[in-house]
Amino acid sequence: MGGIRDLSRKNDNGIGIHILAVFCAVLIVTGVFTFWSHYKVMWFCDEIYTFFTANSEYGLGGRIQYGTWYDSRFVVDDLTADTSDGLFNRTIVNVKNDEHPPVYFLAIRLMSIIMDGSISKWVGLSINLFCVIAICIMTYILFYRITGKKRWAFLVSVAVCIVPSFLTNAMLIRMYCMLTLWGVLYTLLCYMILSDNDIIKKKRALYTGLSLTTTLGFLTQYYFAVFAVGFTAISCVYFIMKKRWNDIKYYLISMFSAVVFATILWKSWFRQMFLGYCGQDVLSSAFNFSSLLKELLYAFTCMPKLIFYDYYVVGILLILGGIIFLIIKKNDRLPIITILLGTSLFYCMVVAHVTPSYYMDARYFYLPTTMAYIAILLILVSCMEYIPVSKLQNGAISGTIVLLMIFHIWTAWYNGMAMGYVDKTREYFEKREVLKQYDELPWMFYGYECWSMMENYYDMALGSKFIVYNDMNDFDSQKCPVGGQDFIIMINSNSYHEPEEILEKLKQTVGCNHEFEYLFNKSAAFYLIRHK
Numbered sequence: 001m002g003g004i005r006d007l008s009r010k011n012d013n014g015i016g017i018h019i020l021a022v023f024c025a026v027l028i029v030t031g032v033f034t035f036w037s038h039y040k041v042m043w044f045c046d047e048i049y050t051f052f053t054a055n056s057e058y059g060l061g062g063r064i065q066y067g068t069w070y071d072s073r074f075v076v077d078d079l080t081a082d083t084s085d086g087l088f089n090r091t092i093v094n095v096k097n098d099e100h101p102p103v104y105f106l107a108i109r110l111m112s113i114i115m116d117g118s119i120s121k122w123v124g125l126s127i128n129l130f131c132v133i134a135i136c137i138m139t140y141i142l143f144y145r146i147t148g149k150k151r152w153a154f155l156v157s158v159a160v161c162i163v164p165s166f167l168t169n170a171m172l173i174r175m176y177c178m179l180t181l182w183g184v185l186y187t188l189l190c191y192m193i194l195s196d197n198d199i200i201k202k203k204r205a206l207y208t209g210l211s212l213t214t215t216l217g218f219l220t221q222y223y224f225a226v227f228a229v230g231f232t233a234i235s236c237v238y239f240i241m242k243k244r245w246n247d248i249k250y251y252l253i254s255m256f257s258a259v260v261f262a263t264i265l266w267k268s269w270f271r272q273m274f275l276g277y278c279g280q281d282v283l284s285s286a287f288n289f290s291s292l293l294k295e296l297l298y299a300f301t302c303m304p305k306l307i308f309y310d311y312y313v314v315g316i317l318l319i320l321g322g323i324i325f326l327i328i329k330k331n332d333r334l335p336i337i338t339i340l341l342g343t344s345l346f347y348c349m350v351v352a353h354v355t356p357s358y359y360m361d362a363r364y365f366y367l368p369t370t371m372a373y374i375a376i377l378l379i380l381v382s383c384m385e386y387i388p389v390s391k392l393q394n395g396a397i398s399g400t401i402v403l404l405m406i407f408h409i410w411t412a413w414y415n416g417m418a419m420g421y422v423d424k425t426r427e428y429f430e431k432r433e434v435l436k437q438y439d440e441l442p443w444m445f446y447g448y449e450c451w452s453m454m455e456n457y458y459d460m461a462l463g464s465k466f467i468v469y470n471d472m473n474d475f476d477s478q479k480c481p482v483g484g485q486d487f488i489i490m491i492n493s494n495s496y497h498e499p500e501e502i503l504e505k506l507k508q509t510v511g512c513n514h515e516f517e518y519l520f521n522k523s524a525a526f527y528l529i530r531h532k
Contacts, residue, residue: 003242004335006195007148014150021154022140029136029161033129033170036412039422040121040171041429043523045454047173047421050124051079053094054108064468069442075461079119081112096268099278101219104175119461124173131181132170136161139374142188145195146336147381151394155401156377163373163408164418165306169366171421175221176363182217183227183367187374189213190235191336193247203247207254214258219266222273223351227367228255230346234339278359286354299348306362306369307376309411309418315376322379333382340375344368362420377401431522435462435488438528442482444469446502447492447524455523456490463488472497472505480511486531492524499525 042048056078064070082090091109095102104127111123136157144153160166169177189210193203217224232255239248262269273279301312308315326334347368355364380400387393411418423429443466447453453468460466467481475481489506491499506512506529519526 003332004191004194004238005332006145006192008145017150018144021150022137022157025136025140025154025157026133028158029132030129032162032167033132036167036171036419036422037121037125039419039424039426040125041421041423042121042173042458043428043455044172044421047124048079048454048457050105050108050173051112051119053098053100054091054105055079055081055112056094057082057085057090066468066470067474069465069467071465072461072463075457076117076119079458079461080117081109083113087113099272099276100175101222101269101272102266103216103220104178107178108173119458121173125171128170128173128177131177132161134181135184135370138184138188142184142191142374143378145188145191146333146378149381152381152397152401155398155405156374156381159377159401159405159408160370160373162405162412163307163369164309164412164415165362165366165369166373167412168418168420168422169363169370171419172363174363176366179217179221179224180367180370182213182220182224183371186210186213186217186228186231187340187371190231190339193251194235194238194336194339203250207250210251211254211257211261214255215261215265218258218262219269222269223347223364224367226350227343227347228258230343230350231339234342234346238335238339281356281359282354285356291357292353295352296349299345299352302348302352302362302365303344303369303372306365307373309415319376319379322383325383326379329386331382333378337375337378337382340371340378344372344375377404428522431520431526432459432462434519435459435526438488439463442466442485442487444481444487444489445492445524446470446472446489453492456492459522472502475505475509480509481506482512482529484511484513484531486514487529488519489527489529490524491527499527503527 058078088106088109091105092102095105107127108124111126112118115123115126139160140153140157143156144150147153166180169180189206193206193210196203196206214224214228217228232251235251236248239245239251274283301316304312304315304319323334323337326337345368348365351364352360381397384393384397384400387396413419413424439462441463443460443463445453445456445460445466445468447468447470469475469481489503491502497505503516507514513532514529515532517528517530519528
């Protein structure tokens with residue numbers, strides 16, 4: 001079995017074809033992204049907190065005072081950029097009080113400034129689209145360097161970007177799509193280092209790029225450190241096997257320098273990781289081994305489930321079969337396949353163990369899933385290259401990748417659990433249209449301010465004015481809260497009382513002689529209240 005090789009060096013010709021292939025891949029991926037953005041909804045509380053963290057003058061949550069009337073501009077002001085106190089000062093202050101690093105929120109802040117006064121979902125989606133395009137291009141470069149085949153690189157760069165879990169990642173206005181971008185760039189730089197046996201002077205730029213990428217990845221999401229540690233450990237084993245001692249030294253220097261850069265740029269990382277409430281929860285979970293076997297099972301199956309969904313067992317068996325076949329054949333690509341799959345599995349095992357169950361979510365695993373899928377497609381191509389007839393080989397590889405793409409397109413649309421943060425039924429948008437019909441009425445929101453209230457915060461901007469209560473005992477029995485007008489009431493699911501109790505309490509206030517008409521449920525029960 002040989003070392004890791006860069007086949008693009010002997011096959012690198014026809015730059016125009018490369019540009020055309022990348023352009024077509026980006027065009028397809030952008031089209032798919034745009035299609036799903038049409039169904040993107042804004043109801044996940046963390047996405048609202050994204051806008052708060054980037055832009056709010058009043059901290060990380062809504063500044064609502066119960067029993068006080070606000071107009072819709074209040075919500076817009078909370079979620080959009082006001083640069084009166086500087087471009088990024090507000091974001092830095094908010095992030096320091098948060099449990100996350102700053103890079104992604106600074107990007108949201110910048111886009112909010114560019115899209116002045118807008119609370120459109122495209123403030124966040126535009127950043128994700130940039131990341132998706134970059135991932136597509138880098139996947140093409142990586143796969144071409146490994147295989148030396150433009151066709152495979154083109155198909156794989158598209159296939160990776162249309163997996164439902166990848167598209168879910170792209171639809172989430174949070175830092176995980178950017179995290180995946182840094183992971184793919186890190187992998188590309190590492191491959192260029194691993195495949196280069198030349199003297200170290202020629203690779204200084206690569207090691208510098210690796211250090212900067214690690215810094216940016218870590219300051220986008222702290223779990224990037226797990227990815228980098230896993231990749232470094234397995235890569236160093238490869239360097240030891242090849243007796244490339246200088247590479248070990250400079251690789252470790254680049255990782256150490258990344259820690260130094262991150263500390264210089266963001267001194268708060270240590271406090272957030274080890275002293276913040278999330279960090280304390282993670283540390284506590286790290287030393288709790290009571291559920292270790294369950295966590296390891298989750299780590300082993302989460303990536304196949306996010307790639308193959310209902311057929312993940314078949315996917316696991318095919319992957320194992322392909323690896324065994326390549327081992328028997330002593331295939332030269334086994335080292336890079338091992339590094340990609342080994343790093344992804346290491347990441348999943350660590351994150352599954354240290355993440356408390358009440359925080360656990362698929363979004364933490366989108367980065368390793370993307371890397372694992374690149375490795376799986378590499379296994380597929382490498383196995384099929386043993387087909388003796390060239391034309392049959394080309395057709396089989398192309399056809400199989402296309403079939404996988406069709407499978408993912410079908411899964412994204414027909415599997416109800418495959419795509420997150422979108423509403424394929426358009427029910428959410430229909431409910432927003434219903435709310436717009438009553439935008440001139442006062443709106444009342446009932447429930448205490450927390451994540452479930454935030455799921456409706458974005459929609460509060462649709463109305464003309466609103467008031468929030470969290471305790472029905474706060475209703476003044478001598479005064480109707482809305483002055484006897486018709487109004488909309490949202491009774492949140494976190495309320496301590498059933499909707500009927502709250503509506504009955506309203507009836508008891510002087511001047512509230514109303515009829516109640518149920519409208520719909522959208523994270524809360526919505527009623528139209530008509531004055532008789």
